[in-house]
Amino acid sequence: xxxxxxxxxxxxxxxxxxxxxxxxxxxxxxxxxxxxxxxxxxxxxxxxxxxxxxxxxxxxxxxxxxxxxxxxxxxxxxxxxxxxxxxxxxxxxxxxxxxxxxxxxxxxxxxxxxxxxxxxxxxxxxxxxxxxxxxxxxxxxxxxxxxxxxxxxxxxxxxxxxxxxxxxxxxxxxxxxxxxxxxxxxxxxxxxxxxx
Amino acid sequence: xxxxxxxxxxxxxxxxxxxxxxxxxxxxxxxxxxxxxxxxxxxxxxxxxxxxxxxxxxxxxxxxxxxxxxxxxxxxxxxxxxxxxxxxxxxxxxxxxxxxxxxxxxxxxxxxxxxxxxxxxxxxxxxxxxxxxxxxxxxxxxxxxxxxxxxxxxxxxxxxxxxxxxxxxxxxxxxxxxxxxxxxxxxxxxxxxxxxxxxxxxxxxxxxxxxxxxxxxxxxxxxxxxxxxxxxxxxxxxxxxxxxxxxxxxxxxxxxxxxxxxxxxxxxxxxxxxxxxxxxxxxxxxxxxxxxxxxxxxxxxxxxxxxxxxxxxxxxxxxxxxxxxxxxxxxxxxxxxxxxxxxxxxxxxxxxxxxxxxxxxxxxxxxxxxxxxxxxxxxxxxxxxxxxxxxxxxxxxxxxxxxxxxxxxxxxxxxxxxxxxxxxxxxxxxxxxxxxxxxxxxxxxxxxxxxxxxxxxxxxxxxxxxxxxxxxxxxxxxxxxxxxxxxxxxxxxxxxxxxxxxxxxxxxxxxxxxxxxxxxxxxxxxxxxxxxxxxxxxxxxxxxxxxxxxxxxxxxxx
Ligand SMILES: [Cu+2]
Numbered sequence: 001x002x003x004x005x006x007x008x009x010x011x012x013x014x015x016x017x018x019x020x021x022x023x024x025x026x027x028x029x030x031x032x033x034x035x036x037x038x039x040x041x042x043x044x045x046x047x048x049x050x051x052x053x054x055x056x057x058x059x060x061x062x063x064x065x066x067x068x069x070x071x072x073x074x075x076x077x078x079x080x081x082x083x084x085x086x087x088x089x090x091x092x093x094x095x096x097x098x099x100x101x102x103x104x105x106x107x108x109x110x111x112x113x114x115x116x117x118x119x120x121x122x123x124x125x126x127x128x129x130x131x132x133x134x135x136x137x138x139x140x141x142x143x144x145x146x147x148x149x150x151x152x153x154x155x156x157x158x159x160x161x162x163x164x165x166x167x168x169x170x171x172x173x174x175x176x177x178x179x180x181x182x183x184x185x186x187x188x189x190x191x192x193x194x195x196x
Numbered sequence: 197x198x199x200x201x202x203x204x205x206x207x208x209x210x211x212x213x214x215x216x217x218x219x220x221x222x223x224x225x226x227x228x229x230x231x232x233x234x235x236x237x238x239x240x241x242x243x244x245x246x247x248x249x250x251x252x253x254x255x256x257x258x259x260x261x262x263x264x265x266x267x268x269x270x271x272x273x274x275x276x277x278x279x280x281x282x283x284x285x286x287x288x289x290x291x292x293x294x295x296x297x298x299x300x301x302x303x304x305x306x307x308x309x310x311x312x313x314x315x316x317x318x319x320x321x322x323x324x325x326x327x328x329x330x331x332x333x334x335x336x337x338x339x340x341x342x343x344x345x346x347x348x349x350x351x352x353x354x355x356x357x358x359x360x361x362x363x364x365x366x367x368x369x370x371x372x373x374x375x376x377x378x379x380x381x382x383x384x385x386x387x388x389x390x391x392x393x394x395x396x397x398x399x400x401x402x403x404x405x406x407x408x409x410x411x412x413x414x415x416x417x418x419x420x421x422x423x424x425x426x427x428x429x430x431x432x433x434x435x436x437x438x439x440x441x442x443x444x445x446x447x448x449x450x451x452x453x454x455x456x457x458x459x460x461x462x463x464x465x466x467x468x469x470x471x472x473x474x475x476x477x478x479x480x481x482x483x484x485x486x487x488x489x490x491x492x493x494x495x496x497x498x499x500x501x502x503x504x505x506x507x508x509x510x511x512x513x514x515x516x517x518x519x520x521x522x523x524x525x526x527x528x529x530x531x532x533x534x535x536x537x538x539x540x541x542x543x544x545x546x547x548x549x550x551x552x553x554x555x556x557x558x559x560x561x562x563x564x565x566x567x568x569x570x571x572x573x574x575x576x577x578x579x580x581x582x583x584x585x586x587x588x589x590x591x592x593x594x595x596x597x598x599x600x601x602x603x604x605x606x607x608x609x610x611x612x613x614x615x616x617x618x619x620x621x622x623x624x625x626x627x628x629x630x631x632x633x634x635x636x637x638x639x640x641x642x643x644x645x646x647x648x649x650x651x652x653x654x655x656x657x658x659x660x661x662x663x664x665x666x667x668x669x670x671x672x673x674x675x676x677x678x679x680x681x682x683x684x685x686x687x688x689x690x691x692x693x694x695x696x697x698x699x700x701x702x703x704x705x706x707x708x709x710x711x712x713x714x715x716x717x718x719x720x721x722x723x724x725x726x727x728x729x730x731x732x733x734x735x736x737x738x739x740x741x742x743x744x745x746x747x748x749x750x751x752x753x754x
Contacts, residue, residue, distance in 0.1 A: 013396045015392045015394060018391075019388075021308070021388040022385075025384040025388065029384070030422075032418070032420075032423065035423075040456075050446075123439045126446060127447045130430075133439075
């Protein structure tokens, strides 16, 4: 084949990073999963035949919400520090993120304990209980998964692993964490505002 | 490609370890081609099992008041037949074909996430085995049930604790849920591979239609499967934690399950038909010696079908008593799907029109696909008419309709794909003679089985009945239908014989037996582990045409 007859192939050949595409696809499939639980919650508002009803037992989880939402900010600070190789700052903000996440989980635990033992609402009590525990629980499960990865990163960093070589993966983890946060905004709106 | 000369001693040692090593190399593989073949082989095994179930079903229905199997067994048979065909045949065939072909077609070394790929396969297989273990394990503590018997769509409240004792329904839930994880993982992999791994010059506008269709398919999988998973999790909560999602006595809604199931279930039928679309879009041009007619329109149509298919699910629920406005909405949306589908059929026909047609076996299957898919689409439009559906829902007319899509269209497309790409994957040709026997017997058997079922439905025969009384005019049609099923079985035996024969003493295929135009035919058959010695570079949508015709390459016109 004469080279003059050959059209030059694009010199610039850039494609999106496969990890980026993968994590976005994962988040989209998760959104699809959450939507169904949200739809179920909305569908069953006011359909419980017996109490307790949301307005009797639900209180705004103010502290939990503040903690989780601000952890989205602290993880950005941590990422930023990592990109500039400020390792002390990274460790500090990363630890703050973990603490904020743990406070959220603790608050959820307290809320559930209160609901189950004092207000006698379980997953089997009525459709409110069924939808409440499954939607909030699904979200909490995602927080736990995110927390596990946050802890892994923290532990390996403290043991001297050069985490700055893994900025891509840290970024993906932070996207996932933002996603979990965004889901909480939806869950909060649906459960504690619309649902009451 | 160059053979490596091993010293004598080493080669003898190799022979000694070969069996365990070969086994190990397959179990531990992360190679997309091997995983693709493993998906296909598993799917074919499940296909044979579910096919035998269909044979028993047809044997039971061949005459009225027959006693081949009892009602309980019959319920399990149609449940397992449907569940297997959709989740353990259709889904792994999608994963298998995508895995094997997409990296080759886009000039990549492997999928984007090879280890995730292997995980997807094994978790799928585990789900399948879990489902079938129900035959042994589902007796459980309650002494009730063996395999699931709630139908492939497992309508609530039939699946609730009160009505489905024992653990058979739990095997259905968990088996499907677990294998669904495999499908999602493999779909994410397909998306990342197509978007990020294409070789130099392989722009989206040049990407083979096969890859286009399969990547849209993968998008549909990641968005459509989670609703089923969510519904199944709720069902598990109902069954094990006493939740009330589908418990009508505590304010729960059985109809909600239907919505969740069909939000998944309708896109799922398009998910299943897409591999056939993908195959036909590659095979028809090659065997008509013409580029595909209206490439952009084909891509547009596939994307449109992907979108619209998420807004039509409740056409499966007209009989449930929805508001008239919902009925009108879902009927209209369902008619809309006919438009892009019509575009596709038109473009395939326009590609064949005036072409230099070679009726080799892959092309035969494609032509039959086009006609049978057209009829499937037409009965689909009929069923989308709400009052018509009220009359014929849950009758054999519906059975005939969806077997036209899944057997007459999906299966024919898959056979076209197997005949077309088998030489690439194995280096051996399938016999054209046996292939034609296979094809014609399958066409005849298919039409004898399913054409009469339309009439049975119109005559009022409900689906899922294990037997029927004589004297309603159903006997001759059922008889013909069962004979047709037997002929299909013979066709499948021809296929199995053809594959085994080809593997043992098939003619050598060479790199490019069909004189095709896509990238996978430039490498050896079977391709080496690394696919391509040098990274391919692409200048048009038919890179192999450009190589073969340097004086008149495609890129001059694109
Ligand atoms: Cu449908």
